[in-house]
Amino acid sequence: MTNFRFKIMEQGDLKRVLEIESISHSHPWTEKNFLDCIKVPYWNYVFLEESYESPIIGHCIVMPGVEELHLLNITIDPRYRRNKIASQALIALEKIGLEKGYARILLEVRKSNSLAIAMYEKLAYRLIGARKDYYPMDDNHQKLREDAMVMEKIIR
Numbered sequence: 001m002t003n004f005r006f007k008i009m010e011q012g013d014l015k016r017v018l019e020i021e022s023i024s025h026s027h028p029w030t031e032k033n034f035l036d037c038i039k040v041p042y043w044n045y046v047f048l049e050e051s052y053e054s055p056i057i058g059h060c061i062v063m064p065g066v067e068e069l070h071l072l073n074i075t076i077d078p079r080y081r082r083n084k085i086a087s088q089a090l091i092a093l094e095k096i097g098l099e100k101g102y103a104r105i106l107l108e109v110r111k112s113n114s115l116a117i118a119m120y121e122k123l124a125y126r127l128i129g130a131r132k133d134y135y136p137m138d139d140n141h142q143k144l145r146e147d148a149m150v151m152e153k154i155i156r
């Protein structure tokens, strides 16, 4: 377990956020994507472990809706994965969501992202549907798009 805290994401965090993003995704979010989220503002967090040389170890972006929180991005620096950072962050998000009166958390995940799907299942998210051809694929694949699995967790 890692002893990290949430901090609201600011423009000054983006260099490090983009670094983590670029080594974690086949189609990383751009600086503009994050700036747009900061501008709205959505719930934009970095995960900070102050004792580390590069204290930002991950990030998440959540779009609040009327009744639901929509998790748009959760990414952990590959060096610190498998330490329950994402799990702890999602549990904390549930707590915040519940306190603020939200009923559920919703997310999309690539059909091929079995480790993330395993994590969500462990946290009691359930599959509620699919969005066909939702994500772009990388250039090495003949198929151009990949389906998203839609998962939700009822928190109230």
Ligand SMILES: CC(C)(COP(=O)(O)OP(=O)(O)OC[C@H]1O[C@@H](n2cnc3c(N)ncnc32)[C@H](O)[C@@H]1OP(=O)(O)O)[C@@H](O)C(=O)NCCC(=O)NCCS
Pocket: 024, 025, 074, 075, 076, 077, 080, 081, 082, 083, 084, 085, 086, 087, 088, 108, 109, 110, 113, 115, 116, 118, 119, 120, 122
């Ligand atoms: C998915 C991701 C956020 C998980 O972060 P994490 O902090 O390493 O996750 P946790 O340590 O909380 O893992 C919880 C569970 O998820 C599953 N899991 C996570 N990483 C796994 C791996 N590399 N192999 C197998 N299972 C894995 C396991 O069931 C794990 O529980 P366990 O360690 O008790 O077996 C991280 O791998 C990541 O940033 N991936 C790239 C971005 C991404 O795919 N984001 C999700 C998009 S929807």
